[in-house]
Amino acid sequence: MTEMDANEVAGAVSSEPLGDVIRTEALDLLEEVFVTHHGYILDRGTSLFDTLAGIDSETASLRYSPHCGTLAAQVNHTRFYLDVVLRAMRDGDTTRADWDSSWEVEAVSTAEWTALVAGLRASYEAVHAFIGSRDRWNEASVGDAMAIVAHSAYHLGEIRQALAVIPLLRPANADA
């Protein structure tokens, strides 16, 4: 499932400050999950935005299981998570978030789907800019950066697996 790049995996100990190393590596992983291949964890062309570019609003509106939200809800939840963690990292705002509400997205129109993806991209860019400009790290902020990468990767996995199921559902949905 990956084409890990040898240059990204093994090497000698460097004298680069750990904070700079963390920023560089966190950005690489963030970019790989959302926009482009760096050879760590994904196959080429399977980033989140690559994946979403191939999904129309009709597909995004399907529930592939009664136990799961629509793909549109997955996108909204992923965006919501970025916004919550960014507020915590940047502003120190740890107000309890209404996570359940982030899943309250059902069928979407083409315009609504486009707006959801655009909102996710804007939140991603805000997170990327913040991490890219950060020169002070502690355990909490490192954890937040890793969590953003991991949470987004988790939902990318759910979305891509759902895409393998949805063709099986289309006949039933079409008849409904």
Next chain:
Amino acid sequence: MSDDPTTTATATPAIPVEEFRAALLTMLDEAFSGATAPSTFFTDKGTSLFETLDGIDAATASRRFSERASNIAAQVNHIRFYLDVLMEGLRSGWKPADWPGSWEVDAVSDAEWQELVDRLKASYAEVRTFAETNPAWNGDYVGGGIAIVAHTAYHLGEIRSSLAALQVPETPTQD
């Protein structure tokens, strides 16, 4: 700047190695064995990889709900293979890995399924020991650590999505 471990716990330009290590171990634990803290970062309680696999038998692990998706047994083998390749690369340099081969797992018996899970747990134990003890973290190690968390999270998402999908009929309606 230097990574002075005596630096205070507040944000500083030179993050102490132990603060990075603590964050990495927290994320590894949450992905693999479950968060020990009351709150979680990116999973719901009880949905870590090993907690998820504990509820899966060999028959379920063997099922493919779609020709476009591998079974859960292959997912587990692939996650273990990734850990092994990464650790070997960090120890002794990169060698070409047979990534397609890591997916070549079909139906498994009870014993085979147990062995796959046990091998994954052994590989993870090795990763965790490395994360606990590695004294110096360069880009390869930091990137490798974050990549292990992210790669595992990705496949955990696929596995949990598969479990939901397996609730749908194996034979879909054909028009």
